[in-house]
Amino acid sequence: MSVExxxxxxxxxxxEDVPRIYTISDVEGILVIDQKYAAGLSDIEVGQRLNVxxxxxxxxxxxxxxxxxxxPTRDRKxxxxxxxxxxxxxxxxxxxxxxxxxxxxxxKVKGLDMLNETPILDIKSEIRPGH
Amino acid sequence: MSVExxxxxxxxxxxEDVPRIYTISDVEGILVIDQKYAAGLSDIEVGQRLNVxxxxxxxxxxxxxxxxxxxPTRDRKxxxxxxxxxxxxxxxxxxxxxxxxxxxxxxKVKGLDMLNETPILDIKSEIRPGH
Numbered sequence: 001m002s003v004e005x006x007x008x009x010x011x012x013x014x015x016e017d018v019p020r021i022y023t024i025s026d027v028e029g030i031l032v033i034d035q036k037y038a039a040g041l042s043d044i045e046v047g048q049r050l051n052v053x054x055x056x057x058x059x060x061x062x063x064x065x066x067x068x069x070x071x072p073t074r075d076r077k078x079x080x081x082x083x084x085x086x087x088x089x090x091x092x093x094x095x096x097x098x099x100x101x102x103x104x105x106x107x108k109v110k111g112l113d114m115l116n117e118t119p120i121l122d123i124k125s126e127i128r129p130g131h
Numbered sequence: 132m133s134v135e136x137x138x139x140x141x142x143x144x145x146x147e148d149v150p151r152i153y154t155i156s157d158v159e160g161i162l163v164i165d166q167k168y169a170a171g172l173s174d175i176e177v178g179q180r181l182n183v184x185x186x187x188x189x190x191x192x193x194x195x196x197x198x199x200x201x202x203p204t205r206d207r208k209x210x211x212x213x214x215x216x217x218x219x220x221x222x223x224x225x226x227x228x229x230x231x232x233x234x235x236x237x238x239k240v241k242g243l244d245m246l247n248e249t250p251i252l253d254i255k256s257e258i259r260p261g262h
Contacts, residue, residue, distance in 0.1 A: 037212075053221075127152060
């Protein structure tokens with residue numbers, strides 16, 4: 001069984017060096033969403049945090065040798081599912097970013113850790129515990 | 132352009148009524164992961180929180196009429212990307228669960244909001260802010 005995904009947009013920024021993970025990123029940029037999804041963007045508000053799911057489009061194909069990898073901040077290999085390695089069985093990334101502005105189908109955000117031109121698969125507003 | 136995903140395992144539980152969202156769920160069950168990914172599960176620990184990406188395998192196909200939907204706890208329609216609606220352009224769900232036990236390729240967790248037999252696409256350990 002397989003599931004086919006299609007990008008809903010892409011990430012645009014001009015930082016040459018993005019941090020390895022969103023929790024330590026101040027990089028600003030734009031989530032450019034396809035015009036056909038415009039109505040789906042309503043109610044996204046400045047200050048909100050968004051879960052962004054994206055395609056690791058520059059990663060090599062996954063194989064057994066990537067099941068254990070050494071994350072940059074750790075001193076030994078870890079199982080891939082204990083990490084946010086960009087080389088995974090399904091090449092989906094997850095970042096949490098803060099909304100700075102919304103203008104039509106462009107969402108200006110802060111906290112990017114994706115490469116410029118990364119295809120976006122989904123956006124979900126972050127849910128506060130208990131809600 | 133499209134991206135093809137393959138499940139790495141599935142969710143198993145016997146609750147007939149799962150809560151609408153993980154933040155209010157105490158449902159326990161098992162993430163049953165394919166044996167070929169066993170090494171990738173190392174370093175997942177009891178007490179840890181995991182981001183689980185999964186396929187909304189029972190959802191109808193997305194179309195324009197689902198761009199704005201009324202979430203159960205809100206009083207009017209919202210854009211799909213402001214919600215965790217199971218009917219989305221790319222049918223990927225995100226839940227955060229707590230690890231209760233790990234035994235081989237079975238991870239016992241608490242906080243499930245997926246249907247029994249939901250295909251799992253990815254697991255990532257949750258990252259604490261600043262790490």
